[in-house]
Amino acid sequence: DSKLYGYFTTFLSWADEVRRLGVRANADTPTDARVARLFGAEGIGLCRTEHMFFEGDRIDAVREMIVADTPEDRRRALAKIEPLQQGDFEGIFEVMDGLPVTIRTLDPPLHEFLPHGDREIEELAHKMGIDVATLKAKIEGLREANPMLGFRGCRLGIEYPEITEMQARAIFHAAANCQARGIKVHPEIMIPLVGDVSELRMQGDIVRRVADEVMAETGQKIDYLLGTMIEVPRAALTADKIATIAEFFSFGTNDLTQMTFGMSRDDAGRFLPLYVERKLLKDDPFEVLDQEGVGQLVRMGVERGRSTRPDLKTGICGEHGGEPESVKFCHRVGLNYVSCSPYRVVIARLAAAQAVLEEQK
Ligand code: PEP
Numbered sequence: 001d002s003k004l005y006g007y008f009t010t011f012l013s014w015a016d017e018v019r020r021l022g023v024r025a026n027a028d029t030p031t032d033a034r035v036a037r038l039f040g041a042e043g044i045g046l047c048r049t050e051h052m053f054f055e056g057d058r059i060d061a062v063r064e065m066i067v068a069d070t071p072e073d074r075r076r077a078l079a080k081i082e083p084l085q086q087g088d089f090e091g092i093f094e095v096m097d098g099l100p101v102t103i104r105t106l107d108p109p110l111h112e113f114l115p116h117g118d119r120e121i122e123e124l125a126h127k128m129g130i131d132v133a134t135l136k137a138k139i140e141g142l143r144e145a146n147p148m149l150g151f152r153g154c155r156l157g158i159e160y161p162e163i164t165e166m167q168a169r170a171i172f173h174a175a176a177n178c179q180a181r182g183i184k185v186h187p188e189i190m191i192p193l194v195g196d197v198s199e200l201r202m203q204g205d206i207v208r209r210v211a212d213e214v215m216a217e218t219g220q221k222i223d224y225l226l227g228t229m230i231e232v233p234r235a236a237l238t239a240d241k242i243a244t245i246a247e248f249f250s251f252g253t254n255d256l257t258q259m260t261f262g263m264s265r266d267d268a269g270r271f272l273p274l275y276v277e278r279k280l281l282k283d284d285p286f287e288v289l290d291q292e293g294v295g296q297l298v299r300m301g302v303e304r305g306r307s308t309r310p311d312l313k314t315g316i317c318g319e320h321g322g323e324p325e326s327v328k329f330c331h332r333v334g335l336n337y338v339s340c341s342p343y344r345v346v347i348a349r350l351a352a353a354q355a356v357l358e359e360q361k
């Protein structure tokens with residue numbers, strides 16, 4: 001009842017007075033964003049854009065884009081998605097009025113986009129007006145032995161810069177439209193799976209150029225940040241160089257854990273229990289940020305990044321961001337915020353306050 005809710009919000013307001021760590025949420029839709037705000041999220045720390053490409057007919061346009069031969073053909077295919085993508089972002093900016101929204105450029109393993117089976121390939125060939133055998137050969141050429149370590153993250157935007165261009169245009173047009181309506185927007189554009197500064201520079205140049213174009217066209221000046229995920233061990237190791245370009249880092253501990261341990265995040269459930277049972281591991285590293293392993297890379301990333309850019313904003317958006325012991329670790333290494341599932345925001349607010357109290361013991 002409302003009395004109980006009153007106690008609950010008062011209690012949480014005490015936690016908020018104590019904590020120094022910001023708490024954001026991972027949300028990809030206006031509905032999730034609304035839930036996140038209700039639970040007290042101070043922004044969106046990760047808006048994944050992958051699922052947006054599967055909605056309705058969009059997947060057909062994506063497939064056309066992938067098998068297109070020229071940048072012009074790719075742009076034509078992507079133009080079908082752009083207005084819808086702009087709508088996706090407008091919806092989220094509206095809900096998050098006044099708060100930062102970190103939007104990540106596309107990061108699926110490419111194989112998820114490929115048509116499966118002969119029927120889907122035939123249908124696509126028919127829609128595109130091309131020969132089935134030609135399309136089949138193209139798709140076969142894109143198959144990978146290990147997609148999770150293959151064509152993902154910024155590699156997609158490097159091979160198909162038109163995707164990054166389209167997403168940046170959709171983000172900035174959405175931001176300009178919202179701003180013109182009095183909504184306060186703070187977009188933060190985040191490039192996934194960067195391992196080296198050169199990748200971020202290449203993608204960042206596209207984002208900055210598009211931002212300038214849209215701002216000139218609309219007359220709206222948008223305050224935005226450009227940053228990157230730190231989720232490949234190489235990124236933590238070279239964080240000083242990456243911070244010459246990145247204005248913020250967000251640690252993607254799902255991938256960082258999988259790559260540091262050399263354990264598949266999707267299949268670890270098969271052998272991890274045995275490791276824990278035989279005391280080869282203390283905890284499930286995907287649930288508790290391991291301070292001797294992944295945690296050290298996080299610490300290194302923060303230190304090296306800030307050695308180049310003292311005001312570098314840092315956060316975490318992997319699943320660890322909603323796990324109390326990991327939240328406390330994030331506080332100790334000096335992150336600015338954690339970002340977690342909307343339903344974990346309250347837990348993260350409390351854990352962030354506990355981290356401060358434990359420090360004073
Ligand atoms: C991560 O790797 O921690 C992350 C947040 O990205 P995703 O889970 O989408 O790979």
Ligand code: MG
Nearest residue numbers: 231252254255
């Ligand atoms: Mg990741």
